[in-house]
């Protein structure tokens with residue numbers, strides 16, 4: 508049995524079951540890179556400040572390099588008795604270099620250490636996910652550009668409402684993910700402040716140079732209050748919230764892919780590589796991956812609520828409850844990354860059945876608003892026109908016809924102004940083209956929107972290094 512690094516004041520070893528209960532190593536081993544980076548920065552700073560010798564600092568950084576190589580190569584022995592990644596690495600360092608290794612933890616606590624590790628980890632993952640979101644945004648734009656003239660029914664209440672350009676619908680998705688990009692940027696900035704040097708909770712009596720370690724680790728600032736530094740996990744909530752809105756958007760998109768790929772809609776066909784079969788029904792081709800994107804949303808929402816619940820009511824400063832922050836955060840980041848990849852793949856490979864979309868856009872009396880608008884151009888108040896066209900819809904419905912199939916007599920009986928109506932103005936292309944308000948579905952406006960989307964994506968890609976730090 509190994510002895511804990513904190514065993515000095517204890518007369519008995521921890522209960523074995525409690526070791527398992529208390530250990531975070533099975534989860535936090537993933538922080539090894541960040542932990543080693545933090546320890547190296549701390550050791551160099553201790554030497555620069557004359558707290559430890561240059562020689563010891565060199566032994567520490569070299570020893571940590573060897574440990575990193577061992578972990579990378581898969582021949583590092585992670586032992587549950589070490590409790591967490593911080594102890595695992597420190598014990599291995601001491602085993603390797605002896606007393607120099609015993610000097611590493613001078614002026615440091617696992618409390619500022621773990622907060623530093625998590626912030627460094629989040630800096631990396633939030634950037635990666637923001638980049639992943641941008642790849643999806645680019646795929647959406649390409650799909651829109653490849654299908655500039657395709658028209659499909661637009662829905663409200665999942666009832667046919669007014670026809671829209673397919674590209675316009677896709678751009679609505681694009682803007683959802685643009686906001687998610689912004690949320691990851693915010694989460695990145697929230698992580699960008701160094702807790703190192705806060706020590707256990709009160710700061711340290713050693714002349715620690717917090718600015719130096721912050722700069723070496725790539726943080727743009729230090730957290731100004733040592734208590735806040737070790738107990739703040741808001742930056743994780745920001746990341747989890749960014750994951751949550753992103754996966755909500757992915758889930759809504761997935762729901763549309765599922766509906767659209769059904770025989771009833773038939774708007775798209777998912778590629779074989781992004782579909783699965785049935786173990787009993789030979790004919791089936793199921794949109795499993797879209798369903799999983801939708802289904803995994805619950806996990807991420809749960810991860811967010813889980814951390815909120817852990818943080819609620821915690822007194823300052825560090826409490827062991829905070830160890831529970833990691834599992835959900837890792838799960839949410841991993842799950843989202845997979846869901847983004849799956850969605851990107853489905854969109855990049857699906858077939859657009861434009862004829863089906865167009866056929867679908869013929870039904871549902873979707874030119875009714877335009878018919879009413881025509882009467883408005885002849886001077887009728889909109890409410891009157893609405894009622895009158897409503898009655899025409901009822902007539903068409905009862906006789907199993909479309910609005911365009913009503914006879915001239917029927918129209919004239921409803922209102923003599925219809926004498927001037929040109930039937931082609933009720934065609935879906937025309938209905939779409941009329942909606943020229945800013946942000947509307949008319950092709951000219953959608954073309955304009957595409958340009959805007961491209962320039963936004965370019966700006967966001969350029970801002971991916973998220974340079975400016977947030978004020979803390």
Ligand code: ARG
Nearest residue numbers: 531591617618621825829830
């Ligand atoms: N494994 C711990 C965590 O993840 C590290 C900090 C432990 N600090 C302590 N005082 N026990 O939160």
